[in-house]
Amino acid sequence: MLNYSTSEENYIKAIYHLQQQDGNVTTNELAAELKAKPASITDMMKKLKAKKLLHYEPYQGFSLSNEGKKVALGIIRRHRLWEYFLAEKLKFTWDEVHEVAEHLEHVSSKKLIDKLDEFLGFPRVDPHGDPIPDQDGKIETSRQVCLLDLPFNKAAVVSHVSDQSTEILELLKHKNIVIGTKLEVKKKFSFDNSMEVKAGRQPVFTISEQLAKNIFVKYGA
Amino acid sequence: MLNYSTSEENYIKAIYHLQQQDGNVTTNELAAELKAKPASITDMMKKLKAKKLLHYEPYQGFSLSNEGKKVALGIIRRHRLWEYFLAEKLKFTWDEVHEVAEHLEHVSSKKLIDKLDEFLGFPRVDPHGDPIPDQDGKIETSRQVCLLDLPFNKAAVVSHVSDQSTEILELLKHKNIVIGTKLEVKKKFSFDNSMEVKAGRQPVFTISEQLAKNIFVKYGA
DNA sequence: AAATATTTTTAGACAAATCTAAATTATTAT
DNA sequence: ATAATAATTTAGATTTGTCTAAAAATATTT
Missing domain, CATH: 2.30.30.90 (Ferrous iron transport protein A (FeoA))
Structure with missing residues (x-):
């Protein structure tokens, strides 16, 4: 698994969440989600397409490729494990965990995350009740x-x-x-x-x- | 306390460590430490001087201002607390902690770090025996x-x-x-x-x- | 289906952080 | 003290990620 910039990761994660709802994601939707301008979205979509993380044809919207989904699930795994850690070990309240986890999620050491998972006792859901993907990116859906x-x-x-x-x-x-x-x-x-x-x-x-x-x-x- | 970019933080930290030894730090020294070119150092020194984090006159070397030292101690505090966490809680060996802590140290939530400190039982030294600065940046010197x-x-x-x-x-x-x-x-x-x-x-x-x-x-x- | 409105993309600019190559300043050696 | 050497800075280019404004494509309305 290659490494991606914080920016790229934020785009990938946002697309993942949006396509859970809509299947195909549009430029404006993603711009609203990320509080960025549509032109910036188009720029990044070209980059992510070149890296084969998503399917994209101009004016047709986009959706993550299988590789892109795997990357997204890795980010979500990191995010939710940190949320669990913050709530369970550091006694953050449920509404405080998200923002800090937004930053911690971009530290992408696989060893760190797998050891954190073990330390936490392999929790299955985060403090919001959302499922945590496992090492292989498998997630309890539905x-x-x-x-x-x-x-x-x-x-x-x-x-x-x-x-x-x-x-x-x-x-x-x-x-x-x-x-x-x-x-x-x-x-x-x-x-x-x-x-x-x-x-x-x-x-x-x-x-x-x-x-x-x-x-x-x-x-x- | 303002926020600084990862890059700025890395420069500040490197200067702090170098000036423990030499007092005044030179462009080439810092370039060697950061594996960057001297021209990049000069660029950043101008920026950090503008932010009043260091004393710098062209060709005369540089050293952190009091404000710069405070920022450095904040970064070192984060770094060493994460190192302690990694070794003590996640069972990393002492030689593995540094690299991961290099990334975690840039997550700059004060609340996160103070709660982590408390969770760890306010450790006074990191796994290498180096002292950990407290909330106020006080560090056990000498x-x-x-x-x-x-x-x-x-x-x-x-x-x-x-x-x-x-x-x-x-x-x-x-x-x-x-x-x-x-x-x-x-x-x-x-x-x-x-x-x-x-x-x-x-x-x-x-x-x-x-x-x-x-x-x-x-x-x- | 043409006109209008909306969405998306392109073109060009900008800031941050880096680099190379050239110019400048400081240091060292003869 | 002057020439050679080394260190530092400047000038200009590059990459990443963002933006604004204008152009192009798509969707909607009448």
Whole structure:
């Protein structure tokens, strides 16, 4: 495995996360994610294509190659192991770990990470509940959880609905939700446990606690 | 405390180490230390001077300002805490820790480092026996050790000689060693525990086990 | 399907960090 | 003290990663 610059790694990681949701990633999407200008994205896409880390044809969007996915999973492994370390050993709170891990993840010694993994007792999920890839880049994909428990901004696919009543189906139909619909939780309100959810590029809409209780979703890395 | 680039940090750290020995550091010395070309050194010295991290006049060499020293001690603190972590917790051997710590030291979250320090139990020296600066940049300077125990390439000053015989003085005089002489151990031979030592810019010379046993030195960071 | 709007790419500029080669300053040796 | 040598700096080029503004391609609307 070659070494990549911090910049390259950040692009690869961002593409990985975006393509979990959309399959094919666009220039503007990635620019928004990385808070960079579209022109910068195009520049880097050419570079990453030349390194065979992604598939890219001008104007057609892009997606990681198998090699690119392997690199991404390595970065995610480092990130999540550091998050676990920070929370578990250094007693950071869950909302503090991400930023520091963003920096630690770019220290790319394989030995360091494998020894850290061992030291931590081979944890399977990070403090946010996201699965940690193993040495070979294998990751526990598709974890089914109740929509109530889905972390924010985590793309997930509706995989199961508990209640089979016509009433719930009427509601789901009205909200355009079927098995296979991609969702992302944007906000939760503790007052009534309702949540705001986004499906694809539709505007955000609200789901009540009673409804969320009955929806189960699968999500990956 | 502002943030500095990885490059800037590496220059600052190298100057700090060199000036422990020589006081004033020259362009070529630093170029050799960093494996860079002299022209690159000059460029960076201008930048660091502009940031008030060092004293520098063209052709006159340079040395860290108080602010520069504070920055250097912060980097050294991070480096040595990570070395301790790697050796103590991840079971790296003492010769493996340095390279990885070279990368980890540039992650500059103060909270991370202070929590790491606490997690490690506030260790006072790293696996090489070098003292670890505290939160305020205070470092245990001047540790007196037997020359036999002085680490390689660690500039030290002769502070005490046990034996008072005329024989040892004759030998010391011949080798030009007095209290205050700066030394650095370059090689040790397990066959007879003799060592090769450098004093200033004189050529390397040999000291026997019997002699080294009787020489004590003080050294800093 | 033409006009308009949006997205993406290209062209050219810039800052950081490095280099080479040439010019300058300092040091050393005769 | 002057010439030769060594050290240092300057000038200009290169690479990486970013940007702005303009051009080109695609998508949308009427």
